[in-house]
Amino acid sequence: MDTHSIEALIKRSIPDADVRIEDVRGDGLCLAATVVCPNFAGKPLLEQHRMVHAALGQHIGETIHALQIKTRVA
Amino acid sequence: MALFDNNEVFERIRHDIAENDVVLYMKGSAAFPQCGYSAAVVQVLENMGVNFKDIDVIADPGLRQGIKDFTNWPTIPQLYVKGEFIGGCDIVRDLYASGELQDLLRKHRLIAD
Numbered sequence: 001m002d003t004h005s006i007e008a009l010i011k012r013s014i015p016d017a018d019v020r021i022e023d024v025r026g027d028g029l030c031l032a033a034t035v036v037c038p039n040f041a042g043k044p045l046l047e048q049h050r051m052v053h054a055a056l057g058q059h060i061g062e063t064i065h066a067l068q069i070k071t072r073v074a
Numbered sequence: 075m076a077l078f079d080n081n082e083v084f085e086r087i088r089h090d091i092a093e094n095d096v097v098l099y100m101k102g103s104a105a106f107p108q109c110g111y112s113a114a115v116v117q118v119l120e121n122m123g124v125n126f127k128d129i130d131v132i133a134d135p136g137l138r139q140g141i142k143d144f145t146n147w148p149t150i151p152q153l154y155v156k157g158e159f160i161g162g163c164d165i166v167r168d169l170y171a172s173g174e175l176q177d178l179l180r181k182h183r184l185i186a187d
Contacts, residue, residue, distance in 0.1 A: 045165050053148055060148040066111065069164050 001063045003031065006056065010035060013055030024068065032068040040073045083140030091154045095184055096126035099141045100151040104128040111163035112151040118170045119153075124185050156182050 003021035010019045010033065017037035024030045033052065040048045048071035053060055060067060091097050096119070102108030104116050104126070119126050131138040131150055138150065145152055145159050153160045155178060160166060169175035179185040 045168060046159070046161055049161065049165060050146075061142075066149075070168075 001059060002028065006031065006033065006059075006064065006067075009057075009059070010052060010055045014039065014051060029064075030066045030068075031064060032070070034070045034072070036072045036074060038073060040071055045071065080140055080143060083136050084144055086137070087141060087144050090127065090129065091157045094127040095156055095182065096124055096179075097154040098126050098128050098151055099131055099137075099154075100128055101130070101132050103130050108132060109150070111149075114163050115151045115153060115166050118166055118175070122170075122176060122179060122185050124179055155179065155184070 003023055007019045007021050011017060014035065014037055016039065017035050019036075020034045022032045022034075024032050035048075035052055040051075043051075049069050052069050052071065056064065056067070098104070098112075098115060098119065100107060100109070100112035100115065102112060104120075107113035107116055108130075116128070129137070131141060141150070141152055142148055147159065147162060149162050151163055151166075153162075153166050160175070160178075161169070166175065169178075176185065180187055
């Protein structure tokens with residue numbers, strides 16, 4: 001799955017997120033997503049990551065082999 | 075119909091996370107991790123000197139899917155402390171970097187002060 005589709009998927013579920021996707025090894029398999037969103041404030045890290053997982057649905061672990069996730073409030 | 079009897083797998087998971095303070099569901103074993111992310115979590119646990127039970131999900135396809143369903147988390151590795159899901163590789167590394175993971179383990183007296 002290409003980085004733009006992943007970015008779009010995350011943004012659709014987390015509208016005011018600033019999303020940056022890096023293709024870590026350039027192979028389209030191991031990707032790193034940095035998601036910055038004010039709505040993460042007060043939420044435990046686990047819940048922030050679950051929000052990103054929910055946005056990506058079945059893709060994680062399937063079309064997206066490995067996705068490193070970094071979430072921040074600001 | 076689930077391919078694997080989830081109840082049996084869930085029972086085993088409930089037992090393992092109740093019987094062991096720290097449980098790492100991973101690919102491979104602590105001595106021979108079979109995936110970079112699993113190896114990274116093993117490294118963090120070893121850095122902190124905490125005892126943990128490593129459970130290889132590669133050898134057990136029913137568990138490999140069952141743990142993802144049980145935790146409602148789509149990837150491996152998965153770290154449990156005192157029966158509570160802590161996170162996968164990214165979260166464990168973030169909590170380790172911030173010191174929160176060490177605080178949690180100290181609170182449960184699993185590592186020295």
